Structure formats: structure tokens, C-alpha cells
Amino acid sequence: MPDSKMRILVVDDFSTMRRIVRNLLKELGFTNVDEAEDGAIALQKLNGDTFEFVITDWNMPNMDGLTLLQTVRSTPTLKHLPVLMITAEAKKENIIAAAQAGASGYIVKPFTAATLSEKLNKIFEKMAAA
Amino acid sequence: MSDFAGMEDLLQDFLQEAGDLLSDVDNKLVDLEKSPDDRGLLNDIFRGFHTIKGGAGFLNATELVTLCHRTETLFDKLRNGELALSPELMDMIMAATKGVRDMFGDLSSGVQPSPAPADLLASLKAAAEGQPKPDAAPQENAGSANGPDWEALHAAVSGQPQTAVSGEVIPAVAARSDAGSGARDAGSNEARSNVPAVPQAQKSGGAGGGGRRVEVARENTIRVDTARLDQVLNLSGEIGLTKNRLTSLRADILAGKNDSETLHALDQAISQLDLLVSDLQNSVMKTRMQPIGRLFQKYPRIARDLARQLGKDVELVLAGEETEVDKNMIEDLSDPLIHLIRNAVDHGVESPEERAAAGKSAKSLVRLEARQEGDHIVIIVADDGHGMAPESIRAKAVEKGLISEEEANTLDDRQSFNLILLPGFSTKTQISDVSGRGVGMDVVKTNIQKLNGSIEIRSEVGKGSVFLISLPLTLAILPVLLVLLGDQPFALPLSLVREILPIERDKVQEVGGKSTLVVRGEILPVIPLVRLLGWPQERYPEYGVLMQTAERSFILGVDSFAGRDDAVIKSLEDFRPHGVAGVTTLSNGQIVLILDMRELLTDPGNAISGRVPALEAG
Numbered sequence: 001m002p003d004s005k006m007r008i009l010v011v012d013d014f015s016t017m018r019r020i021v022r023n024l025l026k027e028l029g030f031t032n033v034d035e036a037e038d039g040a041i042a043l044q045k046l047n048g049d050t051f052e053f054v055i056t057d058w059n060m061p062n063m064d065g066l067t068l069l070q071t072v073r074s075t076p077t078l079k080h081l082p083v084l085m086i087t088a089e090a091k092k093e094n095i096i097a098a099a100q101a102g103a104s105g106y107i108v109k110p111f112t113a114a115t116l117s118e119k120l121n122k123i124f125e126k127m128a129a130a
Numbered sequence: 131m132s133d134f135a136g137m138e139d140l141l142q143d144f145l146q147e148a149g150d151l152l153s154d155v156d157n158k159l160v161d162l163e164k165s166p167d168d169r170g171l172l173n174d175i176f177r178g179f180h181t182i183k184g185g186a187g188f189l190n191a192t193e194l195v196t197l198c199h200r201t202e203t204l205f206d207k208l209r210n211g212e213l214a215l216s217p218e219l220m221d222m223i224m225a226a227t228k229g230v231r232d233m234f235g236d237l238s239s240g241v242q243p244s245p246a247p248a249d250l251l252a253s254l255k256a257a258a259e260g261q262p263k264p265d266a267a268p269q270e271n272a273g274s275a276n277g278p279d280w281e282a283l284h285a286a287v288s289g290q291p292q293t294a295v296s297g298e299v300i301p302a303v304a305a306r307s308d309a310g311s312g313a314r315d316a317g318s319n320e321a322r323s324n325v326p327a328v329p330q331a332q333k334s335g336g337a338g339g340g341g342r343r344v345e346v347a348r349e350n351t352i353r354v355d356t357a358r359l360d361q362v363l364n365l366s367g368e369i370g371l372t373k374n375r376l377t378s379l380r381a382d383i384l385a386g387k388n389d390s391e392t393l394h395a396l397d398q399a400i401s402q403l404d405l406l407v408s409d410l411q412n413s414v415m416k417t418r419m420q421p422i423g424r425l426f427q428k429y430p431r432i433a434r435d436l437a438r439q440l441g442k443d444v445e446l447v448l449a450g451e452e453t454e455v456d457k458n459m460i461e462d463l464s465d466p467l468i469h470l471i472r473n474a475v476d477h478g479v480e481s482p483e484e485r486a487a488a489g490k491s492a493k494s495l496v497r498l499e500a501r502q503e504g505d506h507i508v509i510i511v512a513d514d515g516h517g518m519a520p521e522s523i524r525a526k527a528v529e530k531g532l533i534s535e536e537e538a539n540t541l542d543d544r545q546s547f548n549l550i551l552l553p554g555f556s557t558k559t560q561i562s563d564v565s566g567r568g569v570g571m572d573v574v575k576t577n578i579q580k581l582n583g584s585i586e587i588r589s590e591v592g593k594g595s596v597f598l599i600s601l602p603l604t605l606a607i608l609p610v611l612l613v614l615l616g617d618q619p620f621a622l623p624l625s626l627v628r629e630i631l632p633i634e635r636d637k638v639q640e641v642g643g644k645s646t647l648v649v650r651g652e653i654l655p656v657i658p659l660v661r662l663l664g665w666p667q668e669r670y671p672e673y674g675v676l677m678q679t680a681e682r683s684f685i686l687g688v689d690s691f692a693g694r695d696d697a698v699i700k701s702l703e704d705f706r707p708h709g710v711a712g713v714t715t716l717s718n719g720q721i722v723l724i725l726d727m728r729e730l731l732t733d734p735g736n737a738i739s740g741r742v743p744a745l746e747a748g
Contacts, residue, residue: 013177013181014147014151014181014184014185015143015147016140016143016144016147016148016185017181017184017185017188019140019143020140020185020188057184059177059180059181060177061174061177088180088183088184088187109184109187109188110184110187110188110190
């Protein structure tokens with residue numbers, strides 16, 4: 001199933017949160033993780049390097065997660081990249097906006113490694129089915 | 131015990147980062163008062179609370195999540211223009227920020243915060259619902275268990291068949307309004323399962339709003355620019371190489387090789403080591419240095435709150451925030467600076483009416499500035515208020531019985547201002563609940579002295595007052611002057627030394643049973659070091675060290691000098707003799723006592739005591 005060597009980009013402006021996500025990923029066996037502080041930096045990294053998965057916060061300065069997602073989807077080289085959105089809100093509008101922008105998944109803070117794993121596996125299943 | 135077992139690292143990270151974030155929010159709130167429609171500010175503040183909420187969720191700090199969530203909801207409406215900022219709203223927001231800070235205090239002592247005051251939560255909620263929108267039901271809980279079903283929605287929106295086993299199928303986006311409560315399937319209850327019902331660790335009497343903060347543990351982690359760490363690493367590498375060179379040279383020399391080339395190489399290697407070690411010391415010291423702005427950013431809010439409370443219009447202007455200061459010093463400076471700022475706002479500046487009468491602008495300025503001057507850090511708290519009159523300070527001190535009438539008459543203006551640093555001095559006849567309890571200024575002085583610093587006061591009636599704090603760059607390395615009594619060396623902090631002069635026996639005058647010497651028109655007492663130490667005086671000191679502490683100047687009589695040195699202070703924790711600040715080791719291995727001049731001078735047993743130190747001729 002998923003390759004634990006998979007290169008994952010974690011995008012959040014709050015370094016504590018990046019560390020949390022990173023630690024949860026580590027629990028799941030994913031250690032090849034890089035971080036970005038906002039959407040703009042994330043885009044730079046995505047364009048300059050090869051990543052196989054993006055986990056991004058929604059609310060960030062400079063470029064928010066939704067704009068990052070939209071930009072990824074409209075960039076030919078990146079558009080197939082799975083993107084998991086993290087947000088503090090379980091609001092319908094947010095989920096719909098994320099889905100319409102082409103998010104591969106949506107996870108609400110706070111979450112455990114088990115939930116993250118479940119979300120990731122769902123996305124992997126879909127990718128395998130596609 | 132701690133409610134955060136296993137999460138200590140995470141908690142530390144969170145507190146540091148979220149603390150910075152909250153200070154930032156505080157400052158933006160002060161800015162927001164000036165420009166209430168600034169979308170950028172509203173957005174930033176919204177995001178601040180949002181981010182704190184997100185982190186708090188992972189710590190299971192439900193009360194913090196709730197408070198942040200309500201405040202954030204309010205800001206969401208503000209930034210969308212659904213609500214307008216009013217002074218009442220602003221006060222509520224300020225109270226919420228304070229609530230968040232109090233909760234950080236609880237967290238840092240390892241306990242889950244108790245709930246925010248119920249009336250605050252209620253008014254935040256009411257305010258956010260103030261202009262109701264038809265279908266916008268307020269979001270109660272961030273990690274709500276009744277969250278919409280992502281999988282179903284995703285399928286509905288993207289038109290993909292659902293992969294998850296689903297209990298209900300949502301036919302179209304149009305049906306989404308029901309999704310929140312209706313569709314529940316295996317994939318949707320993660321929010322519930324993720325938030326284990328953490329029993330609230332309520333402290334005894336934890337319901338109250340005020341005075342429930344447990345003593346906050348001192349932060350013992352530090353954020354260091356990686357470039358600085360790299361430099362330390364780099365230098366230690368270089369030192370390793372030089373050590374290898376020395377080892378090989380030692381082998382050569384031990385084997386009897388002592389030609390000029392070998393000795394020259396040895397000389398070179400040692401010089402290099404010398405340079406590298408002092409570079410390394412510097413670099414390591416720099417890792418402890420933090421911009422003082424981290425401390426300063428707390429103050430505009432404090433000044434604002436206080437000014438509002440007192441009905442004054444005060445702007446706190448910051449300068450030199452990038453000035454770097456030793457981390458420990460930053461923490462120890464916090465209280466004295468708060469006091470000085472409160473003092474400036476409370477006692478220093480006038481009310482708008484008084485200012486108008488004096489022909490001044492209604493808004494008063496309090497300036498907080500830091501800068502580096504040579505090997506010292508200077509911090510200035512200045513106000514443009516009514517200033518202080520030396521005469522009335524002297525009169526007050528006499529009235530309070532701190533000094534006698536005669537003593538008062540001998541004081542110049544600078545010495546008069548120093549009187550306000552005495553314990554029990556307070557010039558305000560009316561005691562406000564803010565400052566002015568007569569404790570404080572002397573505590574400020576004591577705290578600054580603990581940091582080997584000094585405080586100076588300047589003031590001009592009608593124009594304002596300036597408090598000038600001078601501090602050494604670091605507490606770890608102390609430049610000292612080595613003096614000798616016989617052949618016994620002692621180290622004196624160089625920061626107190628103004629000059630060195632020979633003591634000519636025939637120039638010394640006895641005034642009132644005390645030896646004095648006139649230096650450039652200034653009459654200074656001569657105090658032999660032997661007497662301070664309680665040693666028998668065998669001969670008259672040949673040299674004098676003109677020293678200046680915050681309160682006084684005097685000439686310390688010694689036999690001779692052994693040079694200057696950068697002392698690495700080793701403290702004598704348990705058996706510190708009176709007047710000894712610590713010890714250091716000389717290059718020849720000799721151990722030297724570093725003298726604490728202030729303590730030596732205030733020894734109740736020695737001959738120069740019995741008077742208030744600030745009043746010595748100086």
C-alpha cells in the first residue's frame with residue numbers, strides 16, 4: 001500500500017502544529033516530511049522539488065490553504081497531487097469550498113494518528129482506484 | 131500532577147509560539163483601536179485566535195478552545211463587516227485576550243485552565259449574534275461531534291460515487307443544509323472519537339476569575355537562529371583542529387625538538403586558539419541573546435489599558451526593539467519595566483485637561499527605548515509629563531522621615547531624584563490602585579542592581595522625566611579590574627571603575643573624621659579596601675580607584691594593581707561571604723574573589739554605614 005518513503009509536505013503557519021502533524025505522521029511510519037510556513041512557500045517547494053502528498057492548513061497568512069489547493073489544481077505539473085486539508089472548523093461552507101476546489105480529503109482539528117491514518121488510507125484507496 | 135504527562139514538549143512549544151502570537155494580537159488590538167476598519171488587522175487578529183484554538187485542541191484544553199472560538203467568531207463577523215467595532219466590543223475583546231493569557235498561565239503550570247468567566251463567554255456569544263443572520267446558527271464547538279459528513283458531501287459535490295460504506299446518500303448539493311445533522315456514517319464520527327472526554331482538572335476554587343494564577347514556571351527553552359548555532363559548531367570544529375596541531379607539537383617538543391621553527395609554530399597555534407576561544411565564547415553568548423522587542427511588545431497594551439482606566443490619552447512609543455539582551459536578563463527586566471511604564475502613565479503624564487491648560491498636546495507620549503552603548507545596554511523610559519521638582523522630592527523625603535533636614539540641604543538635583551528610589555517613598559499623596567503604594571521604585575532599583583545594572587533619573591518640571599537603566603551585555607562574563615592588597619589579588623567589576631589615581635598622602639584631607647580627596651573639584655571620600663574587608667590596616671593605600679555606583683562615588687584605596695581580566699564568574703552558592711559576588715580563576719590558576727561593592731558598602735558593621743547610602747557625598 002502506501003510507500004512509507006513517500007515525500008510529504010506539511011503546510012501550516014504555526015510551527016507547533018507542523019510539529020504535531022509531523023509527529024502523527026511519524027507514528028504512522030511516514031518520515032520523509034518537509035514543512036512550509038504558508039501557501040506561497042509551499043508552492044515554491046512544490047515547484048522546486050518532488051512531493052507525493054500535501055497536508056495543508058486552511059487559514060494562513062500570505063497564501064491560504066484554499067488558494068494553495070486551487071493553484072495546485074490549476075498547475076499541470078501538480079494537479080494530480082493529493083491534498084489533505086486541515087481546518088479547525090467543521091463548517092459546511094468550508095467543506096464544500098474545499099471539495100469544489102478539488103481537495104482529496106478534509107480533516108478537522110484536533111485529530112489523532114488513527115483519524116489521520118484513516119483519512120490518508122481513504123485517499124490512497126481512491127488514488128489506487130482511479 | 132501535570133495534566134500534560136507525555137505532552138510536555140508539545141506544551142512548551144505551544145506556549146512559546148502561542149505566547150508570541152498573543153502578544154502580537156495584543157499589539158494589533160492597540161492598533162485596531164486607532165483604525166477600527168482595517169481589514170488586514172481584523173484578519174490577522176482573527177487568524178491569531180484561530181491558530182491558538184487549533185493548537186489548544188491538540189492539548190485537550192477545551193476551555194481555551196471555547197474562549198478562542200467565541201472570540202474568533204466575533205472577529206469573523208467584524209472582518210466580514212457584519213458587525214462594527216464599538217468601545218464596548220473592544221473592552222470585551224481585551225478581556226478575552228486577557229482570559230487567554232491567564233489560561234496560558236495555567237497551562238504553563240501544568241494544569242488545564244478553568245473556564246473563562248461565564249459572563250465574558252455569554253457576552254462574546256451575544257455580541258457575535260448581535261446582528262443575527264437568518265440561517266447562521268452559531269458554531270458552538272470547534273471539534274463538534276455533529277460536524278457534517280465529509281465523505282457524503284465530497285461525493286455530492288464532486289459527483290463521485292462514495293467509496294465508504296454509507297448509511298445515507300446525499301443526492302445533491304442542494305440537500306447539504308441537512309447534512310450537518312442528518313448524514314452520519316462510519317467516516318463522520320472521527321471528531322467525536324478524537325476528543326476523549328477529558329475530565330476537567332479543576333483546581334480548588336477554580337471558578338473565580340481573578341487571582342487564580344499559579345506561579346508561572348520560568349521558561350527554560352530558547353529559540354536560537356540556526357546561523358548562530360552553525361557558527362558555534364564551526365568554531366568548535368576549528369578549535370578541534372588547533373588542538374590536534376598542539377598535540378602534535380607537544381609530541382615534537384617532548385621528543386626534544388625545540389628549534390625556532392617548532393616554537394614559532396607553537397606560538398602561532400596558541401595565538402590562534404586564543405582567538406578561536408574568545409570567538410567561541412562570544413558566539414555561545416550570542417545564542418543566549420534575544421531581541422528585547424519580545425519583552426517590549428507586551429507593554430503598549432498595558433499602557434493602553436492603564437491610560438484608559440485613568441482617563442488619559444497616552445501613546446507608548448517603542449524604539450530599538452531589535453537590541454539584543456541576555457535571555458535571563460530579559461525575564462528579570464520585565465517587572466521593573468512594567469513598573470516604570472505604569473509609573474510614567476500614572477504619575478508621569480498629566481490628564482488631558484491639565485495638558486491643555488499647560489499648552490501641551492492632549493496625547494502624551496511615553497517612550498520606551500533600548501540601545502547598545504559599548505559593552506552596555508541602555509534602556510530608557512521617558513515621558514513628556516509634568517516632571518519632578520527636586521525641592522518637593524526633598525521636602526517629601528524629610529516629611530517621611532527618610533532623611534534629615536540637614537541632609538536634604540546638601541543634596542544636588544541628581545541626588546534628590548535618587549530619593550524616589552528609597553524604600554517607603556511615594557510622592558503622590560493619593561494612593562491610586564495602580565501604582566503608588568510606595569513599594570516599587572525601590573524594588574525596581576534592587577532588581578536592576580541584581581543584574582549589575584544601574585538606574586539614573588533625570589527630570590525637568592513641565593517637560594517630563596527620564597529613567598535611564600544601564601545594564602551589562604551579559605551576566606556570564608564580567609570585565610574586572612584586579613587590585614592587590616599586599617600580594618593578595620581581588621577583582622572589582624570594571625563597570626563601576628571610573629579612573630585610577632595615585633593617593634598622595636599630603637593631598638588627603640580629614641573632613642569630619644573622614645579621609646577625603648578632591649578630584650577635579652569634587653570632594654570624594656577615600657575608603658581603604660582593607661577597612662571594608664575588616665583587615666588590620668598596615669600601611670596607607672598608595673593607589674585609589676575612583677568608583678561610581680548608582681548612589682555614590684568614592685575612592686577605594688588599594689596597594690597596587692595586577693591588570694584587568696574578563697572574569698568568568700563562578701558563584702558561591704551556599705557559603706557566599708558578605709561582599710563577595712563570586713570567584714574567578716586567573717590564567718595562572720590562582721583563585722580570586724570578585725567583590726560586590728554595593729554589599730561591602732552597605733555592611734552595617736563597617737564605618738561608613740549608618741546613613742542612607744544615597745546620601746553620601748558623591
